[in-house]
Amino acid sequence: GYTAWDPTSYAFIKDDTLCIPTAFCSYTGESLDKKTPLLRSMNVISKASVRALKLFGIKTSRVQSTVGPEQEYFLVDKALFDARKDLVYTGRTLFGAASPRGQEMEDHYFGMIKPRVRAFMKDLDTELWKLGVYAKTEHNEVAPAQHELAPIFSMTNIATDHNQLTMEFMKKVALRHGMVCLLHEKPFAGVNGSGKHNNWSLSTAEGKNLLSPSDNPYKNTQFLLFLAAVIKAVDEHQDLLRISVASAGNDHRLGANEAPPAIVSIFLGTQLTDVLEAISQGRVWEPKPAKALKLSDETVPTLMQDNTDRNRTSPFAFTGNKFEFRMLGSSASVSGPNIMLNTIVADALNVLVDKIEGADDVNEAVYAVVRDVYNAHKRIVFNGNGYSDEWVAEAARRGLLNLKSTPECLPLLADPKNVELLSKYGIFTPEETTSRVNILLENYSKTIAIEADAALDMLYKDILPGIEAYVSDLTKTALRKKQAGITADFESSLAGKISDIAAEIYERAEKLAYVKKEAGAIACEKEKATAYHEQVLAAMQALREKVDEAEPLIAQKYLTYPTYGQLLFGVND
Incomplete structure (x- = not known):
């Protein structure tokens, strides 16, 4: 194949080596990387946006899509990590009973950063700044041992390169501090997993943010046109956005403690929704005066309440002057979601501009287009609780997609409408699209196969022998006590209970080995991939339930791996 320098993403020195960001294609020209289609999509959204801005008399040489990816991660003590085969092999725990304490108190999110973690963050910033990565904000996240790094926004392909470097150096720097950085989307069951919020916007070459609504969004017809394009794009291409975040790891996260279900919807907030409703009904909208918040008589200055609102449960939320796509998994490259975002919004813009060009009154034509788009696509707008069961039912009534698993959604990438769209704009050829479907499905199956093998390895070599040793010692103790004429009800009962669970564990392990072999054939x-999802994952979960049922009953010295409590609260210095 061939490599070609991406001159818009500068070179850097890493480990005494000159590193040059490059595109990579095959001998016959097919793209083999994630950079090439991303650069293509950036050109597509730029051309469509420049064309749209001409309607308003705005001339610019280029419009850049910009991104600020918020990177979530866990830090665990390295010695504890090394003692967990599942973490070593797969990046997530395949077994583990809940810790007596988890994230119930929400004290980690609001608490102080522990000294060893703070030292890690400081060193990480220094290393990233050396590379030109715009690391800015670090803080604790909701789950114990979970944290986040957020950078300054930058051009999308640079932000993508920087995020790859960020993940790499998180792992390297953590080791210096005796810790391991976990980037898996769901390393621990029962507490929040890790995502990567993709804050996406559009800016002219002169730095004007095209998604800034201004003080009166109703009168800002340029903003309304771009907003309408996003609404149209997201509704028509829910599948592409869901596909762009699909992975075996992210399937565990979507719809769990910390993420909306695998349903794409848009949060606009009260103000923008009111603006669109007014346009839909042919009314003029006027902004409401900002509300003053007086917290005390004299001491604390009066605050002006923001005229927008926030919703942390939406997968795709407007947050002031950008859209925050929250479905991404923490280990993913941000290139895929931004390829799709750039492409689908560009296509929607072109369709809308076609309707407006040549109009005698551009503003009135924009209002008419916005009205039609909102009326046709308002089903995608949802400002409520995206975590609720009621929303899942409501989304189904609205006809929104709920693609719950990677094997369910990935094949849709090869749907004729998607192949046509991606080919039309030169993002992927039909062959490039088909190859990606096959590769991603294969990767999914291999991921689950490795997890199944790791679970069985832990079980037969460590967990069951540990259980057997404990039951044996309990039984011996019971026999000695009975011989001495002492009641041994506790030992006998516990040994019997654990022994019964162990028998079920073995039976379920044999079932897992069987269905894994069947799927692999x-x-x-x-x-x-479907078999691995429906059969192998189900068998793994059934096995885990019994192992986790046994764990709290077993004395610490017989447990062959660190517990959740040790892992989540193991960094205390």
Whole structure:
């Protein structure tokens, strides 16, 4: 294949080596990387946006899509990590009963950063700044041992390169501090997993943010046009956005403690929704006066309440002057979601501009287009609780997609409408699209296969022998006590209870080994991935339930791996 320098993403020195960001293609020209299609999509959104701005008499040489990816991660003590085969092999815990304390008190999110973690963050900033990565904000996240780093916004391809470097150096720097950085989307069951919020916007070459609504968004027709394009794009291409975040790890996170279900919807907030409702009904909208918040008589200055609102449960939320796409998993490259965002919004812009060009009154034409778009696509707008069961039912009534798993959504990338769209704008050829479907499905199956093998390895070599040793010692103790004429009800009862659970564990392990072998023999990648999801994952979960049931009953010295409590609260210095 061939490599070609991306001159818009500067070179840097890493480990005494000159590193040059490059595109990578095959001998016959097919893109083999994530940079090439991202650069293509950036050109597509730039051309569509420049064309749209001409309607308003705005001339600019280029419009850049910009991104600020918020990177979540866990830090665990390295010695504890090394003692967990599942973390070593797969990046997530395959077994583990809940800790007596988790994230119930929300004290980690609001608490102080522990000294060893703070030292890690300081060193990480220094290393990233050396590379030109705009690391800015670090803080604790909701789950114990969970944290976040947020950078300054930058051009999308640079932000993508920087995020890859950020993940790499998080792992390197953590080791210096005796810790391991976990980037898996769901390393621990029962507490929040890790995502990567993708804050996306558009800016002219002169630095004007095209998604800034101004003080009166109703009168800002340029903003309304771009807003309408996003609404149209997201509704028409829910599948592409869901596909762009699909992975085995992220399937565990979506719809769990900390993420909305795998349903794409847009949060606009009260103000913008009111503006669009007014346009839909042919009314003029006027902004409401900002509300003053007086917290005390004299001491604390009066605050002016923000005229927008926030919703942390939406997968795609407007947050002031950008859209925050929250479905991304923490280990993912941000290139895929931004390829899709750039492309679908560009396509929507082109369709809307076609309707407006040549109009005698551009502003009135924009209002008419916005009205039609909102009326046709308002089903995608949801300002309520995206975590609730009621929303899942409501989304189904609205006809929104709920693609719960990677094997369910990935094949849709090869849907004729998607192949046509991506080919039309030169993002992917039909061959490039098909190859990605097959590769991603294969990767999913391999991921689950490795997890299943790791679970069985832990079980037969460590967990069951540990259980057997404990039951044996309990039984011996019971026999000695009975011989001495002492009641041994406790030992006998506990040994029997654990022994019964162990028998079920063994039975479920044998079932897992069988279904894993059956799935691995399937030739079709789509059918294989489906089997791994429906059969192997289900068998893994059934096995885990019994192992986790046994864990709290077993004395500490017989446990062959660190517990959740040790892992989540193991960094205290």
